[in-house]
Amino acid sequence: MLVYRAFSPRDTRRLGEALGKLLGPGDVVCLEGELGAGKTVFVQGVAAGMGVRGRVVSPTFTIIHEHPGKVPLYHIDAYRLEGVPDAETVGIEECLYGGGAVAIEWPERIRELLPEERLDVEIRMLVDDGTDGGGGGRGTSGNGNRGGEGHHDDEGCRDGDGDDDGDGDGSCAREIVVFPRGERFRRMVEELKALAGPGY
């Protein structure tokens, strides 16, 4: 298991990128965490690490985005899926066994379909920034505040280098817990520790 502290979206992306370098065909990464935790940001890093070109935005409404590459990346947002039949309709299983790497947000929605061997990533918000997704950020007016589009990255975040810690309320702080299921992913997490830098 790896526990990583991120103090900005950039940190989260960095860990994703390190992971992306290690992923191969058939690998499944599940991303848990509340609304706005940074799952999509993490996947942006994964895509960069895999050498995928083009923008990675949340597949909230389309459920699946396929990003072509040497190894394709399937980015799934299962938030809107209601159970397995629904998931089958949109072709989740074809993705899971489609020869690409797969990153899934809200995997708990499709628990029954997930392979036993996978990487579970949980992004915890260390400080409640008071926006906790209440009021149905997703359900009602769509994803206007999601996907990182239009607002700049580390805005309002401490940069984690310790020289301005009076600034900000820590709402950018995340704890990212990476939990391997199965031997392949145990080895991958060991490599990830080396790539992600000292102290992890």
Ligand SMILES: Nc1ncnc2c1ncn2[C@@H]1O[C@H](COP(=O)(O)OP(=O)(O)OP(=O)(O)O)[C@@H](O)[C@H]1O
């Ligand atoms: N350390 C951090 N890591 C990632 N994102 C952060 C961090 N600090 C602040 N943020 C901000 O939090 C937001 C995370 O948005 P993102 O769309 O990645 O969340 P999500 O977990 O995918 O949410 P959803 O469940 O709605 O899909 C972004 O606006 C990002 O800039």
Ligand SMILES: [Mg+2]
């Ligand atoms: Mg998301």
